[in-house]
Amino acid sequence: MTVVNAKIYVARILGGSAHNDVLDMAGEAILRAYQDWQDAKFWRFLLKDATNGFSVTGVTLTQTATTINAPSSGAFDGINVGTTITVSGTATLAANTTVTVVTYGTDGTVSSITVSNAIGGTTDTNGTITISGNIPIIANTRDYNVPIDFFAPYGALLTTINRTLTYRDQRYWDRTITNQATVGTPSEYTLYNKYSELTQNFGTIKLRLDRIPSSADTLQLRYYRKFNTTGTNIDITDDLLYKFLDYAAAILLARKNAQEDVGAYLKEVLDAFGKAQESDEEPTDDNDDDVRMKSQYEMGTNNRPLWTNGDFDPFRN
8 A cells, every 4th residue: 555545544534534734644643653563573574684685776976986975874874895786877887896995974874885896887976786685794893784774683694604693682792701802703693883873863783793703704684674664655564554554543543632631642652652661672582591591690599498398387386
């Protein structure tokens, strides 16, 4: 269903499918619904992997240049050194051209990339670049950019040595790994953002390996993508479409009734706040902490006896 028709459907709950103000409110309710559904669970229909790569449109490609500037903030954030790049438009690029340098701005986003071959053809002020999939692991490089539509990890695999990586929270490493500059073969990964999110358009997530790689490899990342909230069509599978739109309609109705029932609306807002906290505390389901053996230190000291003769009764004969 197109976004235009979805707004009409949602607005009908207020009888406002022909009123621009109500249609605008319906659009806002749909965006809120996307946020709530994204935070609610890891949806299976959003699963994908990085194999196919991604494309960036509206890129200026200058003849003989080897540097390509990002057309907008965040547009190049999923690019890593070593990835293969192709171009389309009037500009050309030699086969097997790779990214050799990724340059970051002061806000942590990728401002430009440098490629291994100069751009040929003619100047293209509105070209498209396509970045190959998967993440090239570079020896002595520990941190990597995740795809721009990344939301949460599902799994990671080093394809050359056929090793599955386990997700860990950074805090776990801080508690268990005294030397985090060890060189070797990675076995775990985490996600982090070393910049305050408010300084860089709400964050650029990076993938970090537990060991600094001693050799090159390729990392296949499977992940849950973000909802596409700016597309022409609603980004929901057909079997869930009307459930999603009815949810958005309920949000719209609640906003309309907020003045008449302030208490109910306040409860809804506080419930949403609680769900947001839960989502922040559980950034991924690729975590085996719930199935691994835990030490007494992690679980807390256990001073209970190994056996008992029943509940203590001071008046028992």
